[in-house]
Structures are given as structure tokens and as C-alpha cells.
Amino acid sequence: MLKNVSRLASATRVPVARAMARAAAPAAVRAFSTSVSAKAGAKPAASEVTSILEERILGNANKVDLQETGRVLSVGDGIARVYGLKNVQAEEMVEFSSGVQGMALNLEADNVGIVVFGNDRLIKEGDTVKRTGSIVDVPVGEALLGRVVDALGNPIDGKGPIKTTQRSRAMVKAPGIIPRQSVHEPMQTGTKSIDSMLPIGRGQRELINGDSQT
Secondary structure, three states, X not given: OHHHHHHHHHHHHHHHHHHHHHHHHHHHHHHHHHHHHHHHHOOOOHHHHHHHHHHHHHHOOOOOOOXXXXXXXXXXXXXXXXXXXXXXXXXXXXEEOOOOEEEEEXXXXXXXXXXXXXXXXXXXOXXXXXXXXXXXXXXXXXXXXXXXXXXXXXXXXXXXXXXXOOEEEOOOOOOOOOOOXXXXXXXXXXXXXXXXHOOEEEOOOOOOOOOOOO
């Protein structure tokens, strides 16, 4: 009789457990769905997006050499924030995967600030950035006289390439005021009102206009 009671109890526990599991399953599914929906509907903060991008970049560290290349974290207003480029130098030219060039300006601990030389709309988050190993420089010399160039010294006047072998860094210290030649020659504009009332001097020395008492 005891064996029959034990068998009956065991046979009773199995259906009861199954019934309880069936009853609890819908509630668990609803709770899980609510949690997923809440997370999906929440708008991630900018810091969270940056953190996610950094995690993905670190996850692919074996594919990308973060010493010589990097990934764009954000871009806007002509400035791109890049993760990686550990060996980049200040004022070094870098190149984005879209072909746009830029200059490394802010070397921070967790990212590098890049000044974009071109249309930043061609750059998007996650794009690859690579070093060029050269500091930003521009062509100089008499060959540039009468030519129209962009910020990097590339001709934009349709007159062909600029034939010069002289180059100079774009970021250099300006000479002091004293060594510069004094402004001793006027520059005629051809407009009498300007030439008579507000003459323009030819030269590169600083000039302060106004009453010295103000």
C-alpha cells in the first residue's frame, strides 16, 4: 500500500509541476518582452554610443592595427574624433577611407581630434583612418605668384600644377613684429573714398587704429 501511495504522489507531482510551468511561462515571456521593448525604445546617450563603438573596435583589434590606424567615433563641424592612431604625431596628415584628408590636432588619452580638410559629410562613424607619416606642409616659392590655391596649396585655378620643389610646414611660428619691415608704402585700391579716408598700407606689420586713450 505504501508503494502505491508513493507512486501516486510521484505521478501527481509531475503533472502539477508541468501545470505550474505552463502557467508561469506566459508571465515570464511578457516580463522578458517588456524588458526588451523598454531597452529598445530607450534612446542611448552619446557616451553609450561611444562606449559601444570602442568595444566593437577593441573586439576587432586583431584585424586593425590601432597604432597606425583608427576608427571614427564622431564627426561634425569639420572635426572628427578618432579612436586609435596611437603613434600619430601632432600636425600629421591622416587619410580617411573616403579619401578625405585631415590633420591630427588634439592628441588626447582616449581619442584624437582631427581637423578635416574637405567635406566632412563624406565621413561617417566607423570609417577607417590611417597615418601618412608626414607633417602637413604646403608648396612655397615664386611659382605660386598669381596662382589660386586651396588651404593645402593645391591649384584650383585650372592653370595646371605648380612647379616648385620648395615646401614649408603649414603650422610655423610667425616672425616677431620688430624684425618685420615697417609699413612704408601705400596700397592703392582704386576707390578714392577708401584711398583718401582709410588708406591701406603694404606690409606685414601690426597696426592699431583708434584713439590711444580708449
